[in-house]
Amino acid sequence: MFLKKYTVAVMFLLGISCAPLLAPGTANAIPAFSRQHKTECSTCHTIYPELNEFGDAFLKNGYVYPHKKEAAKGATQGAEPGNEWSFISGLPQQIPLSLTATADLAYDEHAADGNKLDLSTRSITLQAGGSFRDLFGFFATYNLYSQGMQRSSSLVNPANNTNVPPGNDPDLDELFLVWRQAFGSPVNMKVGRFEPKLSLWKKSNRILPVPSFASTTYRVGLSPFSSDATEDGVELNALLGNRLFVAGGVVDRNGQDREDGYGHISLKIGGTDLKGQEPEVDLEKDSIWDYLSVTLGGFGYWGQNGEFNANGVAQNLNNFRRIGAEADILYKRLHLKGSGSFGHDTNVGFMSAAVDSRAYTLEGEYYLGAPVNVVPVFRYEYLNTGDGTVKRLTPAIAYTPLQNVRMSIEYTHSIAPEGTGNIAFASIAFSM
Amino acid sequence: MKKLLVTMLLIAATAATAHAGLKVIGKGDAMRLDPSGFPPAMKANYEIVRVKCVKCHTLERTIVAIQTGVAPISGQPFDRNATKAYGIKMLRKPDSNMSKAEVKASVDLMNYLLAEAEK
Numbered sequence: 001m002f003l004k005k006y007t008v009a010v011m012f013l014l015g016i017s018c019a020p021l022l023a024p025g026t027a028n029a030i031p032a033f034s035r036q037h038k039t040e041c042s043t044c045h046t047i048y049p050e051l052n053e054f055g056d057a058f059l060k061n062g063y064v065y066p067h068k069k070e071a072a073k074g075a076t077q078g079a080e081p082g083n084e085w086s087f088i089s090g091l092p093q094q095i096p097l098s099l100t101a102t103a104d105l106a107y108d109e110h111a112a113d114g115n116k117l118d119l120s121t122r123s124i125t126l127q128a129g130g131s132f133r134d135l136f137g138f139f140a141t142y143n144l145y146s147q148g149m150q151r152s153s154s155l156v157n158p159a160n161n162t163n164v165p166p167g168n169d170p171d172l173d174e175l176f177l178v179w180r181q182a183f184g185s186p187v188n189m190k191v192g193r194f195e196p197k198l199s200l201w202k203k204s205n206r207i208l209p210v211p212s213f214a215s216t217t218y219r220v221g222l223s224p225f226s227s228d229a230t231e232d233g234v235e236l237n238a239l240l241g242n243r244l245f246v247a248g249g250v251v252d253r254n255g256q257d258r259e260d261g262y263g264h265i266s267l268k269i270g271g272t273d274l275k276g277q278e279p280e281v282d283l284e285k286d287s288i289w290d291y292l293s294v295t296l297g298g299f300g301y302w303g304q305n306g307e308f309n310a311n312g313v314a315q316n317l318n319n320f321r322r323i324g325a326e327a328d329i330l331y332k333r334l335h336l337k338g339s340g341s342f343g344h345d346t347n348v349g350f351m352s353a354a355v356d357s358r359a360y361t362l363e364g365e366y367y368l369g370a371p372v373n374v375v376p377v378f379r380y381e382y383l384n385t386g387d388g389t390v391k392r393l394t395p396a397i398a399y400t401p402l403q404n405v406r407m408s409i410e411y412t413h414s415i416a417p418e419g420t421g422n423i424a425f426a427s428i429a430f431s432m
Numbered sequence: 433m434k435k436l437l438v439t440m441l442l443i444a445a446t447a448a449t450a451h452a453g454l455k456v457i458g459k460g461d462a463m464r465l466d467p468s469g470f471p472p473a474m475k476a477n478y479e480i481v482r483v484k485c486v487k488c489h490t491l492e493r494t495i496v497a498i499q500t501g502v503a504p505i506s507g508q509p510f511d512r513n514a515t516k517a518y519g520i521k522m523l524r525k526p527d528s529n530m531s532k533a534e535v536k537a538s539v540d541l542m543n544y545l546l547a548e549a550e551k
Contacts, residue, residue, distance in 0.1 A: 039505045042488060046526060053524070068506045271524070278520040283536040290532070291524060333526040367526040370487050 030127040031404060031431050032096035033058075037065055041403035046335075046367060047375050048406055048431065050207045053293065053330070057276035059202070060237075060245060062178040062188055063129055063137035066276030087133075096130035099144075100431040102209065107424040122147050125173075127431075137178040139194075143171050174230050190235040190249070195228055197235060197247035197264045198299035199339070200326045203228045207365065207375055207398045208408050209427045214359040214381045214392075215324050215341030221348025221355060221385065223318050227301050227341075231260075242273040253305065260303030268295045271330060288331075295328040320345040333367040348386075355386035373400045377410070388417035405430045454549055456495060463492040465545075477541035480534050488528065498545045515542040 034041055041048055044055030051059065057066045086093045104121040111118070123146035129139040176192030195203055199216045211217040216228045235249030244267050251260040271293025272278055281290045299322070306317035324341035343357035363379040374397060381392040396410030407428045414421040455466035467478045485494060497503050497510040508514060519539040522528045530538075 037505060040488065042525075042527065043505075052526075054521070065506065067508060272521075278517045278524070281520045281523065283516070283519070283532055283539065286532070335526075369527040370529050373527065 030098040030100075030129050032094075032098045032127065032129055033063070035094055036092060036096060036130055037068075045403070047207050047373065047398050047400045048403065049204050051202075051205050053272035054276055057272065057274055060239060060274055061137075061276070062131065062180040063139060064131045064134050064180065090132040090135070092130050092132075096128050098127045098129075098431055100125045100127060100429060102427060102429040104209070104428075105426040108421075109423075110421050120147055131180075135180060137180060138176065139178075140175040141173040142175075143169075143173055145170065186238045186240070188237050190237065191233075193230050193232050194235070195230050196233065196249055196251060196262045196301065197237060198227050198262055198301060198322075198324070199264075200266055200295055200297040200328050201337070207377060207406075208379075208394075208396050208410055209429065210394075210410060210412075210425055212361065212363060212379055212381075212394075213337070213339045214361045214383045215326070215339040216322075218341075218357070218359050218383055218385065220320070220343060220345045220357050221352065223305065223320065223345055223348040225303065225305055225318075225320060227262075227299075227322050233260075237264075239274050242275050242277065243268045245274055251303065258304065260301065262299065262301040262303075264297065264299045266295055266297035268293060270294060291330075291332045293330045297326045297328075299324050299326075316347060316351075318345055318347040333369060335365040335367070337361070337363045337365075343385075357383075357385045359383045374398070390417075391415040404432065454495065454499065454545060456499075460492060461490045463490065463495055465491070465495065470544075474541055474544050477537040477544075480537045481541055484528075484530050484534055485522075485538065488522075488525075494542070498542065498549050501546075501549075510546075512543050512546065515539050515546070518542075 031041065033044065037043075042052075044051055044058050046052050054066070058064075083093060085091070101124045102122060104119075106118045106121065108116060108118070124144045126142040126144050127140065129137075131137045172193060174192075174194055176190055176194040179189040179191070181187070182189045199213065201213065203211075203217075206212050211228075213228075217226050219226045231251040231253065233249050233251035235247055237245065237247035239245055244265070246263075246265050248263040249261070251262070253260070268274055270279065270289050279289070281287075301320075301322045303321070304317060304319045307315050309315055320343065322341055322343045324339065326339045327337070329336040329338075339359075339361045341357075341359045343355075343359075345355045345357070348355050360382045361379065363377065365375050365377045368374045368376075377394075377396040377398065379392070379394040379396070381390075381394070383390045383392075392412050392414050394410055394412045396408060398406060398408040400406045405428070407426075409424070409426045412423045412425070414423070455469065457464050457466050464482065465478065467475050470478060481494070482491070485491065493504055501510050502508070503510045503514060503518075516539055519535045519542075522530055522538075523532060523535040
């Protein structure tokens with residue numbers, strides 16, 4: 001009897017601890033860019049939606065093609081006479097919309113509901129992105145439909161003013177405008193709902209659908225805050241020189257008596273610079289820097305969530321902060337990513353004690369390249385949110401038979417204080 | 433003497449016209465070059481380009497860039513600096529499957545073709 005109860009308890013705890021693994025993020029590669037610039041997806045992506053170096057420069061350039069001659073004209077270049085309206089108004093000639101659909105299959109040996117094999121998670125996301133001449137860039141993602149857990153937050157307290165969009169309901173995930181080089185300065189101003197620029201990698205900028213970088217995705221206790229969630233805010237960012245990128249912003253959520261603040265700095269050494277320019281390479285001689293690029297980044301986030309009663313009295317306030325450092329190393333077909341984060345939360349439950357958290361992730365990818373567009377991936381994660389450590393080992397494989405179709409399968413072995421767990425997750429995604 | 437000068441100028445002009453441009457076969461995605469007039473080294477380089485580059489894009493994109501002097505996607509000038517930059521870009525693409533020697537051969541061919549197109 002005791003054993004049976006114990007087993008049920010372990011399975012329940014494992015289900016809870018592994019649940020985030022079954023929360024695939026959205027894939028935000030968007031073919032609208034491919035159509036606008038009349039170029040293939042591989043211009044910006046390795047295996048979509050992960051960005052290559054040029055794609056990262058495109059992103060940092062406010063969705064304007066780096067160094068494109070008269071990029072302002074974008075879609076009107078070489079246009080037939082009669083399309084002057086497009087240039088004069090700044091409107092793109094094509095409506096810049098894309099759709100991404102995913103279907104997932106999960107096997108969880110400790111599924112809390114007993115449904116070990118689950119083929120009930122699928123989603124359709126609408127995306128829009130482009131530029132209005134070279135003055136403004138824009139991007140939007142809208143969750144049209146999803147079934148199963150999609151980064152949902154079922155938590156009600158202490159912060160029901162969550163920054164995480166509610167689960168499976170149609171909802172806006174991102175919608176922002178970038179005013180490029182505002183007032184002729186090197187500063188870009190981003191306004192709207194977006195993922196605060198903390199990490200080197202955007203949430204969607206990864207091969208595998210399951211969140212990979214614990215240092216920016218984890219949550220602590222009952223607090224719904226995770227630093228990669230989209231939020232309403234204003235961000236200023238700028239490229240200083242060709243290889244230093246800085247960003248800082250403020251975030252406003254309901255139920256706050258003050259805004260959150262964050263900052264990011266990153267430096268790229270070697271490789272394509274952050275403006276999309278190729279490095280100088282001697283084609284007669286070999287050097288390690290012909291293929292090596294190293295990007296180092298650091299970030300900090302300070303904020304607060306909670307709720308206010310009818311009298312405006314703050315309740316269950318949680319003050320939190322995250323600081324972290326990351327490294328991205330690319331050498332030929334080998335891609336290594338490392339990430340570490342330290343956090344502090346003052347109240348993540350009902351009048352609970354303060355919690356210090358730590359998270360580390362190491363990930364290696366190897367591109368086999370054409371004609372076999374397969375990427376083996378191995379990821380190690382360590383997470384301690386104050387209640388013991390969880391370690392996760394994830395071997396995975398992703399495959400793109402076409403540039404807009406991606407299949408992946410990953411297996412995760414979790415080691416937690418309450419026991420071990422194994423989850424297999426397969427996903428197919430396509431964008432159009 | 434005057435007649436001789438005029439005759440020489442006419443011959444020179446005719447010769448230049450005869451070598452102008454590139455010999456192109458086909459249209460659109462099927463566009464390719466006729467390498468029959470290439471020096472042997474460039475014929476070998478063309479074989480590399482014909483096999484390797486078309487994994488990611490058509491030869492039309494390259495030929496149009498050489499013919500017009502403008503890269504069709506970016507609108508940037510397509511000159512000798514650009515050929516090397518594009519070569520390095522392809523070299524560093526993890527899925528391009530091109531060695532440094534193959535990239536150098538491709539850049540050499542494009543520079544040769546640029547020179548030929550200018551004649």
